[in-house]
Amino acid sequence: MPSxxxxxxxxxxxxxxxxxxxxxxxxSLIPISTALPGAKLGLANLSVLIGLYLLGPGSGTVLCFLxxxxxxxxxxxxxxxxxxxxxxxxxxxxxxxxxxxxxxxFVSVMGGMLHNLGQILxxxxxxxxxxxxxxxxxxxxxxxGAGCAMGLIGGILIQRLHPLxx
Amino acid sequence: xxLKKTEIMVLAALVTALAxxxxxxxASGSTVIVTVDGEKTxxxxxxxxxxxxxxxxxxxxxxxxxxxxxxxxxxSTCPDLICQHHRPISKAGEQIVxxxxxxxxxxxxxxxxxxxxxx
Amino acid sequence: xxxxxxLFVICTLLTGCGEPLKVDTKRSQTVYAMDTVMTLTVYGDGxxxxxxxxxxxxxxxxxxxxxxxxxxDSEIYALNRKGSGVLSQEVCGLVFRALQLADxxxxxxxxxxxxxxxxxxxxxxxxxxxxxxELEHVNAAVGYGQVHCQGGSDFTLPxxxxxxxxxxxxxxxxxxxxxxxxxxxxxxxxISLGGNVGTLGQKPDGSSWTVAIENPDRSGNYLGELTLxxxxxxxxxxxYQRYFEQDGTIYHHILDPHTGYPAQSDLTSVTIIxxxxxxxxxxxxxxxVMGKDKAVEFWGTHERAFDMVLYDGQTIYTTCPGKLKTExxxxxxxxx
Numbered sequence: 001m002p003s004x005x006x007x008x009x010x011x012x013x014x015x016x017x018x019x020x021x022x023x024x025x026x027x028s029l030i031p032i033s034t035a036l037p038g039a040k041l042g043l044a045n046l047s048v049l050i051g052l053y054l055l056g057p058g059s060g061t062v063l064c065f066l067x068x069x070x071x072x073x074x075x076x077x078x079x080x081x082x083x084x085x086x087x088x089x090x091x092x093x094x095x096x097x098x099x100x101x102x103x104x105x106f107v108s109v110m111g112g113m114l115h116n117l118g119q120i121l122x123x124x125x126x127x128x129x130x131x132x133x134x135x136x137x138x139x140x141x142x143x144x145g146a147g148c149a150m151g152l153i154g155g156i157l158i159q160r161l162h163p164l165x166x
Numbered sequence: 167x168x169l170k171k172t173e174i175m176v177l178a179a180l181v182t183a184l185a186x187x188x189x190x191x192x193a194s195g196s197t198v199i200v201t202v203d204g205e206k207t208x209x210x211x212x213x214x215x216x217x218x219x220x221x222x223x224x225x226x227x228x229x230x231x232x233x234x235x236x237x238x239x240x241x242s243t244c245p246d247l248i249c250q251h252h253r254p255i256s257k258a259g260e261q262i263v264x265x266x267x268x269x270x271x272x273x274x275x276x277x278x279x280x281x282x283x284x285x
Numbered sequence: 286x287x288x289x290x291x292l293f294v295i296c297t298l299l300t301g302c303g304e305p306l307k308v309d310t311k312r313s314q315t316v317y318a319m320d321t322v323m324t325l326t327v328y329g330d331g332x333x334x335x336x337x338x339x340x341x342x343x344x345x346x347x348x349x350x351x352x353x354x355x356x357x358d359s360e361i362y363a364l365n366r367k368g369s370g371v372l373s374q375e376v377c378g379l380v381f382r383a384l385q386l387a388d389x390x391x392x393x394x395x396x397x398x399x400x401x402x403x404x405x406x407x408x409x410x411x412x413x414x415x416x417x418x419e420l421e422h423v424n425a426a427v428g429y430g431q432v433h434c435q436g437g438s439d440f441t442l443p444x445x446x447x448x449x450x451x452x453x454x455x456x457x458x459x460x461x462x463x464x465x466x467x468x469x470x471x472x473x474x475x476i477s478l479g480g481n482v483g484t485l486g487q488k489p490d491g492s493s494w495t496v497a498i499e500n501p502d503r504s505g506n507y508l509g510e511l512t513l514x515x516x517x518x519x520x521x522x523x524x525y526q527r528y529f530e531q532d533g534t535i536y537h538h539i540l541d542p543h544t545g546y547p548a549q550s551d552l553t554s555v556t557i558i559x560x561x562x563x564x565x566x567x568x569x570x571x572x573x574v575m576g577k578d579k580a581v582e583f584w585g586t587h588e589r590a591f592d593m594v595l596y597d598g599q600t601i602y603t604t605c606p607g608k609l610k611t612e613x614x615x616x617x618x619x620x621x
Contacts (some may be wrong), residue, residue, distance in 0.1 A: 080246070083265070105172040127263065128204030128268045133261045137188035144181065208506050218504075268569040273461075280510055281326075281488070282477045285499025285554065 012165050013051065017066045021045035024071035037131065042146040043113045044071065048092060049108050049154045054165045057096055061099050064092045082121045082126070090118035105151030112147025113140050193258040194271030198237050200230065203268045211283075212237065212256065212273065222267030225284065231269060236269060289318075303486070310441045318349040319454060321479030327466060328473040328489045335468035341462045345478075346423025348458045352377060352450045354399065354408070361450060369441040377438045379563075385565040387429035389584070392573035395429050395440075395542040399449035412529040413592070414536065415545075424545040451580050459483035459518055463562075473515075483562055486515040498594060501525040501553040508596055509555060509611025518562035523547055524570035525552040541574050548574040553598045556606065559591035577602060585620050593618075 023044040030041055040148045045066060052060035068088045072081045093112040116139040124132050169177070198210045203224050210216060212235050221227040228242035228249055236254035239262055249264035258275030312334040316323045323340055327334045351373075354357040364370040372380060379390040380560065383396040404423045406412040415423070428444035433441045442448065450457075455478045463483045467472045473486040475494050484494050495517075498508040501523050511519060524537030524547065542546040555573040559565040577595055584593060584604060592605040596613075603609055604618045 080265075103173060104168050104189055105169050106177070109177060117215060123263065126265070127201070127270050129201060129261070129272070131261045131270065131272050132263065133260060134261065137184045141184050141188065143176070143182065144184070172549045208504070210506070255503050278508075280495040281475050282324075282482045282494070282499035283497045283499060283507075283554065284477070284482050285501075285508070285523065285526075 003057065008114060008165060009055055012055060013063060013066075013084065016047045016051045016055075018064055020044045020063070020067040021074060024067070024075055028075045037163060042115055042143055042152065043053055043065065045091065045108065045111050045115060045147070046150040046154055048088075048148060049095065049104070049150065050157055050161070052092075052095055053104065053154075053158045053160060054161060060090065060096070064088055083122050086122040087118035090121075091115035094166040103151075104155040108151030108154055109144055109147035112143035114142040114143075116140055192260070193236050195258045195260065195275060195277040195281035197274045198230075198232060199274055201270045201272070210237075211279065220267075222269040224265065224266060224268075224269035226264070226265060228264055228269060236282045237273065239264070239271070242267075261267055293314065298354065302343070304371060305471045311336060312338060314342065316342050316345050318345040319353075319458065321455075323461065323476070323478040325466075325476045326474060327471045331472045333399060333470050333570060337466050337471045340469050341476075342449065342466050344461055344465050345458060347460065349452070352411050352454045353377070354449045361448060364440060365447040368444065369439070369440050373440075379450055379453065379457060380432075380448065381434075382457075383448075383567070384429050386571075390571035390575070392429065392542050393574040393579075394452060394567045394595075395427065396450060396452060396492055397427050397429050397432060397446055398540055399447035399544045400426055400445060401540050401542070401545055402538070403447070404448070404537070405538075405540070407527065412531070412536070414531060415438070420545045425568075427542055427545070432526065452570050453563045453566045455479055455481040456518065456520060456562040456564070460562035463516075480521060481562070481566060482513075484513055484515050484517050498556055500555070501598070506615065507611075508593070508601065509609045511556075511558065511594070512608050512610070513558065516560055517558055517561070518543065518565045519555060519556060519558045520562075520565045520569045521556040522553075522573045522618065524550070524573070525553065536609060539570060539573050539588075548576075550574060550576045551597050552577055552595050554579070554596040557591055558593065558596040558608075561591075565591065581618055584618065 023046060027043050029038040031163040048060065048067060051063040051110050068084045072084055072102050076084060091111045091114040098110055115159060120136055121130055122138065173275065196212055198212055199206060200208045202219060202220065210232055212232060215233045219227055220230055226244040228239040228244065231238055231240045236256045237282045238254040239249045239252065242264060244249045244266040249262055252262045255262055255273050258273055260273045262271045263268050298519060310331045311326065313326045316325065323345060325338055327337055331421060348395060350356055350358055352361055354361055354507065356362060360376045361451050366414050387395045393501055400423050402408055404415050404419060423445065426443045426448055427607070431443040431446060433619065459476060459478050460483065462476055464487050471485065471491055476483045482496050488494060494513045496511045496519055498511065500506050500508045503525065513519060522539060524539055527540070528535050528537035537547045539548050541615050548571055552573055555569050557565040557569045557572070572583060572593065575583060577597060589604065591602065592608065595602040596611060601611060601613050601615045602618050603615060606615055606617045
């Protein structure tokens with residue numbers, strides 16, 4: 001690959017990573033409900049979505065892990081790392097698999113829901129309690145909603161940024 | 167770039183199913199069960215006011231308050247304080263979780279409460 | 286369309302009317318009697334349940350007035366004031382029963398311990414640690430053998446003596462209330478008279494009753510949960526139920542009639558399960574005073590006619606492990 005392309009890719013990756021941090025910060029500010037204080041809107045997924053579509057699965061994976069690592073260091077703690085990891089991996093794999101067959105919005109929605117699902121599943125295993133399932137429907141609905149919104153924005157941005165990056 | 171027809175249907179079905187699940191009426195709670203690190207440690211009745219300090223994993227602890235048929239976390243030494251911000255719970259199935267301390271506070275329904283208490 | 290709507294409306298109205306006739310309607314009532322809160326829970330036909338509860342409440346107030354140590358109309362009050370008196374048949378029967386239970390438990394339970402209770406200040410909650418001479422003086426009047434009866438109903442107490450049926454009153458009342466409910470066509474009920482529990486029949490769904498035993502450490506945790514059938518009475522006694530503290534020492538209300546001091550027991554909680562409510566009440570106090578070894582001996586020599594759950598602060602000793610669900614260490618008491 002010509003070096004200017006490589007540089008383009010690297011810079012884009014770095015930029016998207018920075019964006020994901022800003023979005024993670026926003027995520028941590030917006031409380032969804034007092035019934036689920038740990039729930040997040042999932043705005044940061046936007047950058048992973050864009051990265052996946054514009055830079056390919058390889059860079060997308062790197063971006064995914066960067067987001068998890070950096071956002072944990074900046075806004076999370078040792079405990080939130082594993083939940084973010086589980087949610088992030090599950091979400092990314094889902095988006096990767098669906099990318100070729102579904103529209104951007106749908107991929108984003110699924111990514112958002114899988115992220116929340118991953119987090120709850122890990123929490124259930126660590127705490128050895130099935131009761132957390134009770135929070136699943138509301139969390140998933142939030143993930144669905146946020147995923148829709150991010151999908152719409154993402155779709156537009158991917159179209160606009162495509163000629164610039166790839 | 168928009169959603170395909172089948173995708174819309176799938177999403178609509180998902181939203182309906184989740185909404186039904188979320189809004190399904192829950193039984194009123196009667197007992198509070200505390201688990202630390204997966205082990206059930208204490209059981210309290212919701213109709214008895216009390217304040218209890220519970221110590222969990224990693225040395226983190228929280229203060230559980232039961233008053234007027236509701237339970238909540240008054241004070242916590244854990245790093246994220248999510249458990250403290252949770253609104254009071256009182257319905258069967260509701261839970262307050264402190265992930266760092268691995269403490270789970272669950273409210274269970276009428277069927278779990280004893281018919282009478284002696285002592 | 287109109288037909289469907291009207292049909293729907295009619296059906297809804299009909300199901301709404303069905304409520305009072307359902308057999309498993311649950312009704313609870315709180316009664317304040319014998320200085321404590323009592324809860325009566327019955328299952329049955331709605332109208333029948335109301336009538337039965339009324340009758341049960343009336344019976345509780347009747348017994349309270351009859352047996353009270355403090356109400357001026359009570360025969361016991363009069364007997365204690367005068368030092369002698371003729372008692373009515375029911376009270377007579379109860380006094381005899383109390384004396385018989387005292388004899389049975391070799392004085393560990395003793396209805397004549399009332400003057401001692403007064404000395405310590407428990408009834409009025411004005412606590413006082415008696416000096417040795419005071420104690421000996423009052424203790425001289427304590428002892429079930431000192432109560433004399435003439436003609437089956439004329440009782441005489443020793444000078445300075447007194448009788449308190451409080452140790453069996455709730456157990457007896459529980460038995461009476463269950464009878465009243467049963468006579469009022471109630472198939473299924475559970476009552477708690479200040480912690481003395483009595484059951485009638487099975488729960489409407491056919492299952493047994495679950496009765497939790499409080500932990501003496503007052504943590505809100507239970508010692509365990511008992512599964513009881515109908516016709517059972519379960520009563521718990523423990524020093525933690527009533528006590529006062531002075532200079533770092535705890536003085537609880539279960540006095541040892543022999544020494545005059547709070548019983549130095551190795552047990553913190555004694556629960557008796559029996560089909561005889563009156564006996565269960567007396568035994569729970571007596572076995573607490575006796576301590577673990579003598580309690581086990583007592584159980585063995587009483588044809589194992591009752592079940593018990595003993596707790597010494599760490600381990601549970603029970604004769605009915607199959608009926609008890611607990612997270613604490615358990616040792617089964619066997620005869621032999």
